[in-house]
Amino acid sequence: MINIQEVIETNKMIEQENLDVRTITLGISLLDCADNNLDEVNRKIFEKITTVAKDLVATGKAIEREYGIPIVNKRISVTPISLVGAAACKSPEDYVTIAQTLDDAAKKVGVNFIGGYSALVSKGMTTSDLNLIKSIPKALAITERVCSSVNVGSTKTGIDMDAVKLLGEIILETAELTKERDSLGCAKLVVFCNAPDDNPFMAGAFHGITEGDSIINVGVSGPGVVKTALQNVRGADFGTLCETIKTTAFKITRVGQLVAQEASRRLNIPFGIIDLSLAPTPAVGDSVAEIFQEIGLEHAGAPGTTAALALLNDQVKKGGVMASSYVGGLSGAFIPVSEDQGMINAVQAGALTLEKLEAMTCVCSVGLDMIAIPGDTKATTISGIIADEMAIGMVNQKTTAVRLIPVIGKKVGDMASFGGLLGYAPVMPVNSFSCDAFINRGGRIPAPIHSFKN
Structure with missing residues (x-):
């Protein structure tokens, strides 16, 4: 049973802490x-x-x-x-x-x-x-x-x-x-x-060939809610920190479950999954990077950031799977640069580099996401960055992705604006050393040895 206190708490999350259902994806x-x-x-x-x-x-x-x-x-x-x-x-x-x-x-x-x-x-x-x-x-x-x-x-x-x-x-x-x-x-x-068949978030969503004729997938989000919850446990140990994130993720996911079930019933289309990813927006207070700061880092990118992200991702998943029988998609924390004001601030402060972002993708939900780079970056350099990120996903048996934006006519430090939820981003520097000979080899990098599980 849902009691009045939970109703009041959910209303507060929506009105003051940027809780929303990010998408219903059919x-x-x-x-x-x-x-x-x-x-x-x-x-x-x-x-x-x-x-x-x-x-x-x-x-x-x-x-x-x-x-x-x-x-x-x-x-x-x-x-x-x-x-x-x-x-x-x-x-x-x-x-x-x-x-x-x-x-x-x-x-x-x-x-x-x-x-x-x-x-x-x-x-x-x-x-x-x-x-x-x-x-x-x-x-x-x-x-x-x-x-x-x-x-x-x-x-x-x-x-x-x-x-x-x-x-x-x-x-x-x-x-x-x-x-x-x-x-x-x-x-x-x-x-x-390792693209998932049931991801409701753009731009990577597609309807997998193993899915039915039609399906309702819902993506929830609430980095602002998690940040607010953590403000109440400042200075507490990691056990308390983890329990707070997990409990908050449970509450967020229950909201998504309600919306998913209602949409499924009204449209007469089967319910698929809840994706409980913490997806930020450019709005103030709706930032994954600000969660890192609440955990104790001066900026996203400071030493300890990858550990903080691993902790956050794990507790979000643990809380979410208790709230819904069908959790899927990507589910965890997104770290897009242009869509997260805290990430933008970290880049501008010099705390966050492309290399640090790559390290963080070993434990995040996706990968190098919505990153503006100089428009004169070579195609082979972009391919090299993609190859690095794909290798992380392949070896770690996780989904990784790359959404790079070489902004034509702009250089490092310039600002690129994409509008709406896509936000804006400072153009970040890219390692200029050549990988041409590596990329031009052609062919296929074989699967890792641990892929053989039959």
Whole structure:
């Protein structure tokens, strides 16, 4: 039973501590939209999305009104498009038409983003995968709400270094085509290792091929709530610190569970998972980096930051799994630079570098996320950074990702602005020593020995 004290506590979290449901994401399978005729593929995709998702936004708003819980985004994820378009798309230009269809469908139903303009190439690329990847720069330049992801590695298969090399070039091309908007297109493109099938967060969401025809996944967030809870235990030992984070994560996840069940019931679509990630926003007081400061660090990036992040991630997961039987997605703490005011402050203070961020990704939920770098960074350097991050994910059997934004025309120290939840970020320096010969080898880095578990 929920008592009045818990109701009052939850209201305080929402009104004063930035607690929100970050997203309701409706996953839709498009496998039945495959066809040899491209026009038919586009027609089927538009028809299915606009039919299945027609009530998503209205339902989300109704739940917000009735329960007083902010639901920041309503989103859609779809089957990786390289699979859906394989029979009909013979060129990158063909795939761009599907991106436009996805964008039109997203606008029709009123969602913020639609994810799944994606390819899964951890062991190799088909012709269809290659065409989709080559289409990404133009697709992201001409659309408003389409998000793209490419999974280039996994613990089971290793890392496709041909794809890693290509993605370095694709990221730069995307930056160039959207340079008048501070290379915004790159903010909608994620490179993954061990990408999960049920992630509700953009830009990496897609509807996995093991999922049903449609599913409701919910992402909750509340770094401000965790920070406030920790203010009440300043100076306490680590046992008390951990217990406080775990208890708070439980409460946050219960709010998400309520919203997920209500959305599932009203839309008559099965409930999938709760992703209990602490996802920050540029709003003051809604920062993961400020949690580090409350734990006892002067800035994110100070000695002890990786340990603090490991502790935070673990306790968030432990609290969340007690609150919901179906926890999935990424679940933990995100450390995007542009979306977190505390992270931005740490970069500007000189406390946080790209190398320290890479070390932190060994224990965070994702990886190098929303990081602005100089626009003249070489494609091979970007590929090298991707390869490093993919290796962390592969060896540690965890999801890692890279969302780098080479901001064309800007240099270290300049500010790039992406708008809305995507925020703004100072351009960070990148190691300028060459990795050209390494990236140009081609082929595949084999899976680690501990991948053999059959």
